[in-house]
Amino acid sequence: MSTIQMVDLRAQYERIKPEVDQAIQEVLNSTAFINGPEVKLFAEELSQYSGAKFVIPCANGTDALQIAMMALGFKPGDEVIVPTFTYVATVEVIALLGLKPSFVDVLPDTYELDPKGLEKALTSKTVGIVPVHLYGQCTDMEGVLAFAKKNNLKVIEDTAQAIGAVYTFSNGTKAQAGTIGDIGTTSFFPSKNLGCFGDGGAMFTQDPELAERLRMIANHGQKKKYYHDSIGVNSRLDTLQAAVLRVKLRHLDKYSASRNEVADRYDEAFGTLSMVKIPKRAKNSTHVFHQYTLQIEGGKRDELKAYLQEKGVPSMVYYPVPLHLQNAYREFGYNEGDFPVAESLCKKVLSLPIHTEMNPDEQEFIIDTVKSFFK
Numbered sequence: 001m002s003t004i005q006m007v008d009l010r011a012q013y014e015r016i017k018p019e020v021d022q023a024i025q026e027v028l029n030s031t032a033f034i035n036g037p038e039v040k041l042f043a044e045e046l047s048q049y050s051g052a053k054f055v056i057p058c059a060n061g062t063d064a065l066q067i068a069m070m071a072l073g074f075k076p077g078d079e080v081i082v083p084t085f086t087y088v089a090t091v092e093v094i095a096l097l098g099l100k101p102s103f104v105d106v107l108p109d110t111y112e113l114d115p116k117g118l119e120k121a122l123t124s125k126t127v128g129i130v131p132v133h134l135y136g137q138c139t140d141m142e143g144v145l146a147f148a149k150k151n152n153l154k155v156i157e158d159t160a161q162a163i164g165a166v167y168t169f170s171n172g173t174k175a176q177a178g179t180i181g182d183i184g185t186t187s188f189f190p191s192k193n194l195g196c197f198g199d200g201g202a203m204f205t206q207d208p209e210l211a212e213r214l215r216m217i218a219n220h221g222q223k224k225k226y227y228h229d230s231i232g233v234n235s236r237l238d239t240l241q242a243a244v245l246r247v248k249l250r251h252l253d254k255y256s257a258s259r260n261e262v263a264d265r266y267d268e269a270f271g272t273l274s275m276v277k278i279p280k281r282a283k284n285s286t287h288v289f290h291q292y293t294l295q296i297e298g299g300k301r302d303e304l305k306a307y308l309q310e311k312g313v314p315s316m317v318y319y320p321v322p323l324h325l326q327n328a329y330r331e332f333g334y335n336e337g338d339f340p341v342a343e344s345l346c347k348k349v350l351s352l353p354i355h356t357e358m359n360p361d362e363q364e365f366i367i368d369t370v371k372s373f374f375k
Contacts, residue, residue, distance in 0.1 A: 011357035023243040036239030052204035054211035057237035061187025064201040066093040085342035105339040109280035112139040128154040133162035138285035155181030161290040196241040259289040295348040
């Protein structure tokens with residue numbers, strides 16, 4: 001058996017190689033490497049796929065978050081509510097813009113923002129909420145939107161791990177992750193469900209005025225070349241990456257289905273293990289399983305991780321330290337014990353390999369290895 005990968009990008013590429021190679025060659029032939037036609041075509045196709053009226057590509061997912069906050073007019077000293085159990089980029093841009101993160105805890109089973117924490121985090125300086133659709137399924141957006149409307153807050157969805165996931169409102173209306181709040185943001189980092197061959201990102205919105213502002217800020221604050229109406233940044237999705245993403249977008253639903261098949265087999269295998277908690281699937285969201293994340297009870301997580309590594313099975317801890325306890329964010333005044341669920345999860349979570357090309361023999365070996373540890 002070949003070496004097991006957390007994400008097998010080579011196998012994925014080999015399967016779509018003719019399509020990708022042709023798309024790249026066409027860009028090389030055109031030499032339109034910046035803002036070539038593929039960028040606009042990708043934005044249009046992603047708009048059609050997602051249901052967002054406007055998709056504005058940019059250089060990466062972190063830029064997408066920063067540009068979104070700039071477009072919404074957040075000012076230094078403003079506060080933004082954000083879960084403490086997430087990747088650092090979500091909070092990094094808040095601090096970089098001189099804003100203050102107001103951390104909230106997460107739910108112990110779905111890992112999403114705990115709506116009960118919103119009221120406690122709210123102050124007179126709060127301007128927005130960043131729900132993070134962690135691991136591949138949506139936060140309870142209906143509750144978030146209701147709270148935001150009541151308190152006149154903006155909502156920026158961090159959809160870097162959940163592109164293609166579908167949220168269902170209580171009235172039966174459906175919407176894709178990233179298209180529900182004021183702005184949605186995503187990343188096309190290679191290991192993402194929809195990943196390019198380098199860095200890339202995008203922003204989603206239904207608001208034409210916001211779309212124009214996002215587009216302008218991402219392009220040095222200009223609508224017309226050399227005429228700058230606001231302070232902006234240089235954040236572009238290059239044409240080669242757009243060409244790759246156009247190909248992979250056509251396969252995204254199939255990729256999500258493959259990941260769910262892998263997750264189903266894991267669920268069946270681990271559902272009866274007393275020291276293992278399988279990921280809960282939210283009733284109001286589909287799951288695209290960017291990560292398949294277990295909770296390992298009894299303080300055995302690190303021991304299991306070492307055992308798996310010894311047997312040739314990779315695994316990852318997403319994330320070992322909650323953001324409120326990271327040295328970079330200590331200045332905001334949070335302490336150990338403030339968010340017990342996130343702090344507990346950081347000691348329990350372990351993500352197993354999951355990807356679109358995983359074969360049954362490979363997965364069976366992973367399952368048998370995990371089970372053998374608990375014997």
